[in-house]
Amino acid sequence: MGEVLVYVDHVDGAVRKPTLELLTLARRIGEPVAVFLGPGAEGAAAALAEYGAVKVLAADAPEFAEYLVVPKVDALEQAAKAVEPVAVLVPSSAEGKEIAARLAVRLGSGIITDAVDLEAGAEGPVATQSVFAAAFTTKSRVSHGTPVITVKPNSAAPEAAPAAGTVEQLSVSFSEAATGTKVVSRSPRESTGRPELTEAAIVVSGGRGVNGAENFSIIENLADSLGAAVGASRAAVDAGWYPHTNQVGQTGKSVSPQLYVAAGISGAIQHRAGMQTSKTIVAVNKDPEAPIFDLVDYGVVGDLFEVVPALTEEIKARKG
Amino acid sequence: MSLRIVVCVKYVPDATGDRHFAEDLTTDREAVDGLLSELDEYAVEQALQIADAADDAEVTVLTVGPEDAKDALRKALSMGADKAVHVEDDALHGTDVMGTSLVLAKAVEETGYDLVVCGMASTDGTMGVLPAILAERLGVPQVTLLSEVAVADGKVTGRRDGDAASEQLEASLPAVVSVTDQSGEARYPSFKGIMAAKKKKVESLDLSDLGIDEEQVGLAGAWTKVEEAAPRPPRTAGTIVTDEGEGAKQLAEYLAAQKFI
Ligand SMILES: Cc1cc2nc3c(=O)[nH]c(=O)nc-3n(C[C@H](O)[C@H](O)[C@H](O)COP(=O)(O)OP(=O)(O)OC[C@H]3O[C@@H](n4cnc5c(N)ncnc54)[C@H](O)[C@@H]3O)c2cc1C
Ligand SMILES: Nc1ncnc2c1ncn2[C@@H]1O[C@H](COP(=O)(O)O)[C@@H](O)[C@H]1O
Numbered sequence: 001m002g003e004v005l006v007y008v009d010h011v012d013g014a015v016r017k018p019t020l021e022l023l024t025l026a027r028r029i030g031e032p033v034a035v036f037l038g039p040g041a042e043g044a045a046a047a048l049a050e051y052g053a054v055k056v057l058a059a060d061a062p063e064f065a066e067y068l069v070v071p072k073v074d075a076l077e078q079a080a081k082a083v084e085p086v087a088v089l090v091p092s093s094a095e096g097k098e099i100a101a102r103l104a105v106r107l108g109s110g111i112i113t114d115a116v117d118l119e120a121g122a123e124g125p126v127a128t129q130s131v132f133a134a135a136f137t138t139k140s141r142v143s144h145g146t147p148v149i150t151v152k153p154n155s156a157a158p159e160a161a162p163a164a165g166t167v168e169q170l171s172v173s174f175s176e177a178a179t180g181t182k183v184v185s186r187s188p189r190e191s192t193g194r195p196e197l198t199e200a201a202i203v204v205s206g207g208r209g210v211n212g213a214e215n216f217s218i219i220e221n222l223a224d225s226l227g228a229a230v231g232a233s234r235a236a237v238d239a240g241w242y243p244h245t246n247q248v249g250q251t252g253k254s255v256s257p258q259l260y261v262a263a264g265i266s267g268a269i270q271h272r273a274g275m276q277t278s279k280t281i282v283a284v285n286k287d288p289e290a291p292i293f294d295l296v297d298y299g300v301v302g303d304l305f306e307v308v309p310a311l312t313e314e315i316k317a318r319k320g
Numbered sequence: 321m322s323l324r325i326v327v328c329v330k331y332v333p334d335a336t337g338d339r340h341f342a343e344d345l346t347t348d349r350e351a352v353d354g355l356l357s358e359l360d361e362y363a364v365e366q367a368l369q370i371a372d373a374a375d376d377a378e379v380t381v382l383t384v385g386p387e388d389a390k391d392a393l394r395k396a397l398s399m400g401a402d403k404a405v406h407v408e409d410d411a412l413h414g415t416d417v418m419g420t421s422l423v424l425a426k427a428v429e430e431t432g433y434d435l436v437v438c439g440m441a442s443t444d445g446t447m448g449v450l451p452a453i454l455a456e457r458l459g460v461p462q463v464t465l466l467s468e469v470a471v472a473d474g475k476v477t478g479r480r481d482g483d484a485a486s487e488q489l490e491a492s493l494p495a496v497v498s499v500t501d502q503s504g505e506a507r508y509p510s511f512k513g514i515m516a517a518k519k520k521k522v523e524s525l526d527l528s529d530l531g532i533d534e535e536q537v538g539l540a541g542a543w544t545k546v547e548e549a550a551p552r553p554p555r556t557a558g559t560i561v562t563d564e565g566e567g568a569k570q571l572a573e574y575l576a577a578q579k580f581i
Contacts, residue, residue, distance in 0.1 A: 011484060068480075068489060069452065069462065094448070094465055094482060101449035102456040110418060110543025113447045126547070132339040132444075136549050144543035180461030181495075184477075184488040196483075202580065226580065244467075244502055245483060250335075251359065251440065251501045259580050269335055273446075280578060281558075282571065288562070295555055298574045302563025310568030318572065318581050 002086035004030040005079055007099065008048065008056075009091045013040020015047045017199045018091040020158035022151055023051040025118045027161060029125045030086045033057060034165075035079045037064050037072055041167055049165020051158060057083075057170040068181035069095060073102040075172045080107060082170070085146060087125050089118075092150040100150045109145030116155045116256070116277065125149065133250070133273035153198040154256040189245065197229045197246060202259045203278070205231030205248055206241075207271075209264015209285065209304055213241040218308050219263060225315040231255065231275075233265045249274035263304045267292030284308060323377040323471065326433045327367045328424055328454070329360040329396055331389035332444040339444070344539060345546040346414045347444055349386060356392035360439035361506035364396045366499045367437045368507070370471045378402050380431055384412065384423050390522060397517035398509035405431055409526040414539025421450055423537065425457040426530040435476060438498040440465055451498035461491035467502035 004026040009016045019034075026032040034053040036044055041058030048056050057079050063071040076099060080088060088107075090100040092114050104111035115127035121141060127149050129138045142148065197203065204226065206219035216230075223230045232242035234249055248255055250270040260278035265271060267283070267290055275281070276295065283292045288301045300307055333339050337352030364381065371377035381396040383389045384407040393404040407427050415423070428436055436458070441448035455462035463469075466478035466489070476495050480487045481502065509517070527534060535541050561570050575581050 068464075068487075073456075097447070097449050098452040098462070098464060101452040104418070105421075105453055105456040110416065111449065112544055113449060130552070131446075131549075133335065135339065135552055136341065137552055138345075138546050138550075139548040140544055140546045142543060143545045177459065177461070181463055181489055181491040184490050186485045186487045188485045189483070244481065250443065250446065259575075259578075273335075276552075280580075281555075282575070284567075284571075288560075293558075293560055296558040296560070297555075298558055298571060299560040300563050300567040300571050301560065302567045307563055307567045307571070311571055314568050314572035315575070315581050318576060 001030045003033045003083050005076070005083060005085040005088040006032050006034050006053070007076060007088070007090040007096065008034050008036045008044065009093060009096060010036070010038070010040065010044055013043045015044050017158065018151070018153040020047070020051045021153065021156045022089045022091060023048065023053060024156045024159050025151060026089055027052050028118060029120045033083055033085065035076055035170070037075050045165050045167050050160050050162055052161040052163045053165045054163045056165055056167045058167050059170040059172045061172065063174055063178055066183055067179050068183060069098050069102065070180060071174055071178045072099050073106070074175050074178055075170060076103050077106050078172055079170055080146065087147040087149060090148070090150045092152045097150050100148050104145070104148040107146050107148065109148050110142035111148045112140055112142060113150045115149050115151045118149065118151065130277055133269050134276035152254060152256065194223065195227070195229045197231060197248070197253050198255055200229035200255070200257055202226045202228035202261070203231045203248070203255050203257045204228045204261040204263070205233065205265060206236055206263050207233035207265030208235040208239070210236060210241065211264070216242055218305070222261070222308050222312045225312045225319070233271050262292050263308055265292055266290045267295060323371065323374045323435065324433050325367045325371055325377060325379045325435045325437060326428050326431055327363050327379060327381045327396065327401065327437045328450070329364065329381050329383050329392050329439070330357045330442045331355070331383060331385045331392035332357045332442055335443050341549040344414065345549050346539065354388050354391065356395045357439060357443045359441055359443055359501060361399070362499050362501055362503050363437045363439045364399050364401060365506040366469055366503055368400045370435070370469070374471065380405060382424065382427055382431065383407070384420055384427070393522055394517055395509065397520045398514040399507055400513060403520055404522040405525060406522055407525045407530070411527055411534040411538050414542060415537045416542035416544050417445070417447055417450055417453065418543045419537040419541055421453040421457055423527070423530065423532060424450070424454055426532060427525060428454070428458065430525070430530060434493045435471060436496040438496065440498050440500045451496050455496040458494070458496065461495045463489050463491050463495055464498040466497060466499050469497055469499055469503065
């Protein structure tokens, strides 16, 4: 079996869950070789090894943080030249997709984005995608060059499979394009202490029905009782009630949790595009005709201001 | 010197329609009415604002697509763009993102540009990678996924709101930018704008005008292959209860039975 390059998404050396999912999927098509860029490779290596990385190619340079995307493309391109992998897997984050895109051009490869599953096939890896707002499921493959595939979070349950995970330095020479787009300043987001929206097992979202920023605490309290992440519809975001980083849907995050709870959300196609693949869907809406009810496993027709706080109390009581 | 802005816009099937695949597993562009991708309206809007702020600027809207894609160009012209370029060729049917980006890159170079403005993603393909690919092909910086953008002194600056951080970016022109739906509502075409658009020029180009081989595009030239497309099985109808004081309790029981509590 050939080697599969897996691009590591991490925050200051802490490997994010989607990367562990990628390592798990990579093992179906070859031997995972992780590419780790930035500081902290030694610390991250243990987690990468535990999930099957036979090797960790590591590089650190100020360019990775000071310029947008291209320095990382340079590194990945040079890793690909050194390893000659059978495929390159990258997490489907905004940045991940752009890295994969430029890499594909350089490798002369086709690209598939937002895969939700991956299998070995006779003619190379076969990617499953969910398209047209999840109304269709497709299977595709890259038919030219080294397959470059980005994979959505929550596409596989991470499974440990310890491997060597030997750290090797990757020496990167930066292209002229690397310094093209300067990151002049960066203000990190404050952590809410809640799970990451795209990675969470449970998501509780509020929409226009929440009717005001001050009322979002109702949604947050339910989320906290379930250990869930908080989402919002675009109507709620546009009204300024909740940050855009929490928006679920076509132009927000795409989530696929075990449980999705929609409160005061009608279920417009663009919202569905981001949550329709959730395993279990529950809604509270006072309009029995709301399209969200076509999707639900369990729906309550009622006023969210009554139902949601009572549900939170009920959950707290049951959890003791 | 005039600032030359090219806006890439896509003509897409209406997302609220019943979208399908054709028999050859390409997007069925007949079954559902098409329109200018809503996310590209934001690109047109930002291009027009950048042009307004410049002393002298020209905004060209560019699309690669079938004959009907002219509708998308007309809409952008009626919003206020100066002229339009339509790349249209029968051989383009089934082209994937690598082929489309090749055609757009050639067309952008042919038109002449200082700034290319794209939407954040097309509403049909939803890949969101074309702007980065275009920048790579053109060999210019990408300043992408901006919720705020400005051009001054030969530089483009903007704010990119990411998950982990909000970043302030800067690059020299020429460059490719993409803007998100957070960049500000797009204007509606005025009656005057609609009338004026009728007189504006739409230039039509085919592959030979751009020096592109038919083999490089189309279904046969694509570097990806869709092997299967199946409608998602309908969700089994769920239980729906009306709250008469017991709704929360019933829902909690359901969640407990599903082991979420
Ligand atoms: C290009 C494009 C991209 C888009 N991207 C997204 C996206 O990423 N995400 C997204 O969400 N939308 C997106 N939209 C917008 C989408 O079309 C809808 O407008 C939006 O999802 C509506 O949000 P909503 O359901 O909260 O509001 P509404 O549609 O107004 O629904 C509110 C619901 O709350 C219910 N309600 C009101 N009060 C109560 C109460 N007290 N108790 C219980 N229920 C109550 C009402 O019955 C109603 O069903 C996009 C649109 C376009 C054109
Ligand atoms: N056929 C096309 N013609 C013109 N512009 C396009 C075309 N396809 C994509 N684009 C541009 O690229 C952006 C991202 O598209 P995508 O990567 O396909 O999601 C869109 O918002 C458009 O600005």
